[in-house]
Amino acid sequence: MRLFVIALGVSVASALVPKPPGIPLVEVPGHLHENARLLALPPYDMTYYFDQLIDHDDPSKGTFKQRYWHTAEFYQQGGPIIFMNAGEVNAAPYYGYILNVTINGVVAQKYGGAAIVLEHRFFGLSNPYPNLNTESLELLTIHQSIEDDVYFAKNVVLPQANGDQLGPDKVPWILFGGSYPGALVSWTMVAHPDVFWIGYASSAVVQADIDFWRYYEPMRLNMPQNCSADVEAVVAYVDEVMTGSDVEAQIALRTSFGFGGSTNVDFAGALRWDLWLWQDLQPNTGPGGAFYRFCDDLEVNSNGVSASADGFGLNHTLTAWANRFKATAAAKREFEPTKDLEARADIPVDDPNRSWTWIVCNELGSSLVGPPLGEIAVVSRLVTWQDNMRGCVTTFPEAFSTFPIPDVAAFNTKYQGWNVTLDRLFFANGKRDPWKEMTVSAVLSPAVSTDRQPIGLSNGFHASDLVMQLAAPDPTIVAVQDSFIQYVETWLTEWPSASN
Numbered sequence: 001m002r003l004f005v006i007a008l009g010v011s012v013a014s015a016l017v018p019k020p021p022g023i024p025l026v027e028v029p030g031h032l033h034e035n036a037r038l039l040a041l042p043p044y045d046m047t048y049y050f051d052q053l054i055d056h057d058d059p060s061k062g063t064f065k066q067r068y069w070h071t072a073e074f075y076q077q078g079g080p081i082i083f084m085n086a087g088e089v090n091a092a093p094y095y096g097y098i099l100n101v102t103i104n105g106v107v108a109q110k111y112g113g114a115a116i117v118l119e120h121r122f123f124g125l126s127n128p129y130p131n132l133n134t135e136s137l138e139l140l141t142i143h144q145s146i147e148d149d150v151y152f153a154k155n156v157v158l159p160q161a162n163g164d165q166l167g168p169d170k171v172p173w174i175l176f177g178g179s180y181p182g183a184l185v186s187w188t189m190v191a192h193p194d195v196f197w198i199g200y201a202s203s204a205v206v207q208a209d210i211d212f213w214r215y216y217e218p219m220r221l222n223m224p225q226n227c228s229a230d231v232e233a234v235v236a237y238v239d240e241v242m243t244g245s246d247v248e249a250q251i252a253l254r255t256s257f258g259f260g261g262s263t264n265v266d267f268a269g270a271l272r273w274d275l276w277l278w279q280d281l282q283p284n285t286g287p288g289g290a291f292y293r294f295c296d297d298l299e300v301n302s303n304g305v306s307a308s309a310d311g312f313g314l315n316h317t318l319t320a321w322a323n324r325f326k327a328t329a330a331a332k333r334e335f336e337p338t339k340d341l342e343a344r345a346d347i348p349v350d351d352p353n354r355s356w357t358w359i360v361c362n363e364l365g366s367s368l369v370g371p372p373l374g375e376i377a378v379v380s381r382l383v384t385w386q387d388n389m390r391g392c393v394t395t396f397p398e399a400f401s402t403f404p405i406p407d408v409a410a411f412n413t414k415y416q417g418w419n420v421t422l423d424r425l426f427f428a429n430g431k432r433d434p435w436k437e438m439t440v441s442a443v444l445s446p447a448v449s450t451d452r453q454p455i456g457l458s459n460g461f462h463a464s465d466l467v468m469q470l471a472a473p474d475p476t477i478v479a480v481q482d483s484f485i486q487y488v489e490t491w492l493t494e495w496p497s498a499s500n
């Protein structure tokens, strides 16, 4: 998931969504394409189109073309259909999820299944209406997306032999997803327990929360100690100065970071950018990974000596972070969702940041803000979830006149959040995933692992277990994948016609 912080206010610097979480992009090696060519299979990146209902609550509105990718390379009669909604991205580059470079494809190959990736409504080129105007976005809801998956499964005629005889009443469908689509797996199975036979929910952010300060806990606990010690020192100092009365000191501090013209809150919010780099880490990220370079900038001095576990302390780190920030911050200002600046012009499609922001503003919240007093902070407490939600007014002025407060309590009751208990649903989570505290493996989650709804917790990052190459370096992730494959083996034998 590309989940989610939204814009702060009206100033350019603060009107930023962070990279939404999302599933990892996976590379498809050339030999797989060559293989498809030699076998005269359709190219793996061939786009198919499904006539999806524009509005599941009013089928009279008609249909739109929803894109998907598919392969039946390993299909054997009666085999499962491996199905994933790609979530908050243009899905075209994600067709690798039908191939065995992912856990989806490995299961398809091993159990004689076909594999499908579906593009989420209002992302990429799968749009009910040819624009992302707010009137169109009224149909971008999690309810509609769940119904898309169900309607697709029940109605698609797959581009393979007997493609009209492969519905979820005839063969077992296995619903996959990671991050937001991982949560969609759980929410869809709650809403429709009788459609998908098996679910695989990776880094599934099932429990919605507006004030999601715990996003930073997995990184605080797992980042290099010198780096966390120094980041904590700088953040504490920033909050002390910014909540004090010395305006000159505030201006001087902002100016040293190149944010002299911003507000205190915008400046404090921008300091999160470097922490958000953690979300890009994977087990195969080398020491050159962006987050590690951030720590190096703070923790290696001009003589090439790195700090002990205690860090270099506030004085050194303030200067080091300010210098780094001035050099890199400009590049980050591009994380900006398109705004309705010209109210009458149609807003172009294929703007995942805008569509994602809509979901965040209306249903999920997920503000990545600082912790309450009494908790250790690696980001400033100055930015509140209300500040974050104010970005909704900036991005969608005709929809929100004041900051929205998504009813996450009602949402969690409806889709059961951490309380979910279903049959044949496998959760895969990572201890170093920043979104972990929204998953069933959260410290506060009451969920327990059972044989009917197992929870695999590895040492992985965000959705690491979906991609074979990301999982491979870490035996704890491989073990979670292997465990799931064992469950699939058992659960497929429970399919009613399996014994016929």
Ligand SMILES: *[C@@H]1O[C@H](CO)[C@@H](O)[C@H](O)[C@H]1NC(C)=O
Pocket (backbone or CB within 6 Å): 018, 019, 020, 334, 335, 336, 337, 338, 350, 351, 352, 353
């Ligand atoms: C959306 O945000 C990403 C960074 O997460 C950025 O690379 C991209 O350019 C943005 N897209 C648009 C259309 O603003």
Ligand SMILES: *[C@@H]1O[C@H](CO)[C@@H](O)[C@H](O)[C@H]1NC(C)=O
Pocket (backbone or CB within 6 Å): 035, 100, 101, 106, 109, 468
């Ligand atoms: C993927 O499939 C190819 C054959 O199509 C096979 O050579 C390769 O070993 C498979 N990889 C995995 C991880 O199963």
Ligand SMILES: *[C@@H]1O[C@H](CO)[C@@H](O)[C@H](O)[C@H]1NC(C)=O
Pocket (backbone or CB within 6 Å): 224, 225, 226, 227, 292, 295, 296, 297, 299, 300, 306, 307, 308, 309
């Ligand atoms: C200190 O920082 C360096 C540079 O980022 C890092 O390589 C090292 O692991 C850190 N050591 C500790 C004990 O945190």
Ligand SMILES: *[C@@H]1O[C@H](CO)[C@@H](O)[C@H](O)[C@H]1NC(C)=O
Pocket (backbone or CB within 6 Å): 315, 316, 319
């Ligand atoms: C604080 O840091 C600056 C620049 O790194 C250095 O010149 C100065 O001596 C330091 N002051 C103290 C008290 O350590």
Ligand SMILES: *[C@@H]1O[C@H](CO)[C@@H](O)[C@H](O)[C@H]1NC(C)=O
Pocket (backbone or CB within 6 Å): 412, 413, 416, 417, 418, 419
């Ligand atoms: C989960 O169950 C607990 C205990 O019954 C309850 O207090 C809580 O409100 C439930 N949460 C949701 C999201 O339904």
